Amino acid sequence: DAGVIQSPRHEVTEMGQEVTLRCKPISGHNSLFWYRQTMMRGLELLIYFNNNVPIDDSGMPEDRFSAKMPNASFSTLKIQPSEPRDSAVYFCASSQTGFYGYTFGSGTRLTVV
Amino acid sequence: GIQVEQSPPDLILQEGANSTLRCNFSDSVNNLQWFHQNPWGQLINLFYIPSGTKQNGRLSATTVATERYSLLYISSSQTTDSGVYFCAVPDMRFGAGTRLTVKP
Numbered sequence: 229d230a231g232v233i234q235s236p237r238h239e240v241t242e243m244g245q246e247v248t249l250r251c252k253p254i255s256g257h258n259s260l261f262w263y264r265q266t267m268m269r270g271l272e273l274l275i276y277f278n279n280n281v282p283i284d285d286s287g288m289p290e291d292r293f294s295a296k297m298p299n300a301s302f303s304t305l306k307i308q309p310s311e312p313r314d315s316a317v318y319f320c321a322s323s324q325t326g327f328y329g330y331t332f333g334s335g336t337r338l339t340v341v
Numbered sequence: 342g343i344q345v346e347q348s349p350p351d352l353i354l355q356e357g358a359n360s361t362l363r364c365n366f367s368d369s370v371n372n373l374q375w376f377h378q379n380p381w382g383q384l385i386n387l388f389y390i391p392s393g394t395k396q397n398g399r400l401s402a403t404t405v406a407t408e409r410y411s412l413l414y415i416s417s418s419q420t421t422d423s424g425v426y427f428c429a430v431p432d433m434r435f436g437a438g439t440r441l442t443v444k445p
Contacts, residue, residue: 261433263435270435270437271427271435271438273432273435276433317382319384321384321433330374330389330429330433331386332376332383332385332386334383335382335383
């Protein structure tokens with residue numbers, strides 16, 4: 229099993245540009261989570277999906293952020309337009325139903341200049 | 342939502358020492374997990390422990406759900422145990438973590 233796969237590993241972009249982060253969950257996992265980690269705010273849950281349906285997006289900071297899960301094997305987190313304060317490490321995680329077997333990807337380090 | 346508090350925020354140990362990390366939560370939970378984030382940023386699931394006690398090598402965890410806390414024990418610590426330890430509760434909201442530094 230390749231685990232949760234995130235791409236890209238690093239992203240540097242200019243303020244105002246659109247950024248798309250990608251995640252492939254573990255096959256057979258039906259819950260998917262997006263997190264943001266910063267020194268100031270720690271690990272924040274942005275949104276999670278169950279069976280491809282968004283369940284809780286209350287952590288999405290503002291309308292510039294959007295997430296989709298078009299099928300069980302792929303999810304995206306998009307920031308448009310990006311701002312320097314969006315700089316962080318973004319993690320994706322997946323699990324079997326009920327949060328069992330929870331596994332994180334390696335993260336995407338985003339830098340907005 | 343459920344509030345999660347972890348203590349201590351920072352812990353420095355000499356190699357070989359034992360330690361106990363604590364996670365308090367504000368409401369009943371049916372799910373609690375412990376994670377380790379290593380110095381390279383990778384997050385590893387240590388325990389899924391909504392109640393009771395589990396052991397995995399030098400690490401063990403105990404959750405007392407009725408009293409709303411969980412403990413992570415690290416025995417005979419090694420430098421590779423360094424990093425940040427997080428607990429997470431239902432809906433996978435994380436505490437602020439305990440930063441552990443093990444010195445050789």
